[in-house]
Amino acid sequence: MSSVLDLTALELRDAIASGEVSSAEATRAYLGRIERLDPTVRAYNEVFAEQALAQAERIDQARSGGRPLGALGGVPLAVKDNMCMACGHTTCSSKILADFEAPYTATAVEKLQGAGAVILGKCNMDEFAMGSSTENSAFAPTRNPWDTARVPGGSSGGSAAAVSAGLCAAALGSDTGGSIRQPAAFCGVVGLKPTYGRVSRYGLVAYGSSLDQIGPLTHDVADAALLTGVIAGHDPRDSTSVLRDIDDYLGTLDEPIESLCVGLPSEFFSDALDPEIGAAIRGAAETLRNAGAAIVDVSLPHSRIDVDDEGNLSSYAVACYYIVAMAEASSNLARYDGVHYGHRTPDRTDDIIALYSKSRAEAFGPEVQRRVLLGTYTLSSGYYDAYYNKALKVRRLIRNDFDAAFEACDVLLCPVTPTTAFRLGEKTADPLTMYLQDIYTLSLNLAGLPGLSIPAGLSASGMPIGMQVIGPAFSEQTVLRVGRMIEQASGVRRLSPTIAGSNTQE
């Protein structure tokens, strides 16, 4: 058998269940690789070596006792550091929560544990999930395992890099405007942002509450189906989670889709897109056509991307998204006050307002401060109608565009990112250039829809290209089946980076 590190989460689960390998062996192999490679990749904020091995041994004992192991029995996974866990710290990669120890565990993580998973640790991210490169982490940037001079994307960059570099079998991330799908594309892994309400947000530190959703980052589509099936479902502790049956994502993955119709949103194939990425996605569309699918052009007019004479990009969807996300962020982050938990200024002050204002100024990073300030501005008296209320109206127009597109087709196929992974420092000078990373991903958060990012091969310079499959609300089953069709027909599956000394054959 090849190394346990080469197995997908599903393969590893089956190997553990059949006794071919123990969970303790697998966990030790991952911990060893983390020790060797994570000083370079910096995917983890915290590693739970002792607790992980204890959990692995419990699973191995359950197996010897003939007890059932669960859908993820013994499989070592990682979790983005904005999901609360009663073990260790929950930092959101922010100085304001650097020492915060959550008193409870997020529902999605609890469900992984309930399915027998071993949690290896917490993954680095852009501070409070605000960013597209993981350079906004207050601790250190994460590196792309394909080229450590490049970013892994963000904000779930630590989770994506950990999966890509083989530092966990799969991971959870969160996606507010592309934060699962964009890093998945940059690191050559699979990422699913489920429908809003499909996965409980209880215990997910809130950024944009009407947009945030937890989802998996994995080696292949089958693992995404496996993890989504485990974390999905209604939770009385999150009033926005829906009472709706969970489809059998994994069990139906290989069922053929009768008369599948795939739409290509013409607005997403403009000059803003790297031609190499456009060609890769058109190639995938051709593959689907050869497999019997119909390919049609559709339109998402309010997600259109305009390029002016100077090459500047603009889009209604980007403007709408950032107004909504920043407004929600400014409200959600009001809770960090230096009183209940988190950083408090060491300055002695007799004034409670000064205590709030100094604590927040000292411990929020520049991007978080900018978003809170902008959100406060757009919600303030006199500007509310011009910005926030206007954005909510445009949000409806964006959703109507998707509704109309899905009258003409079953799923959309489109890019995830305008380019492949960029270099560290390349986009940090101007916040707007970083926001434009999300031009193809954020519309569907505004509409609440599911989106899957899967690898579409490598660019000429050897960096992964991602493509996105988008479906109507609660169509995860279809989206995953289309992803599986592309994966099987194209033969692009489980891309492996070659960072120094990263050979998984040990």
Add this chain to the structure above:
Amino acid sequence: MQNPIDPDLVRHIGVLSRIELRDEQVDVLARQMGSIIGYFDKLQELDTDSVEPLAHAADVFNVLADDTPGPSLEPDRALANAPARDGDFFKVPKVIGDSS
């Protein structure tokens, strides 16, 4: 186009946001926020007079929990991360002014 955000407005938003801004931050923020707000103004191109706002994509409204008592965080757990505490209370500087 004139920047809609001047340094005084940045300072005012800083007060509303409860973030103490240093003087050297204010000019940079005025420029950055001005260019981002300028970008937001693109939405004014769209006629939305007859469009209903959409605050939330989920069709879930007013979910009520049963009014039954259940376990909740004990004071020691709730206060475990407090920067300063006094018994079972969060400790803060004086909030209410002297009545004299």
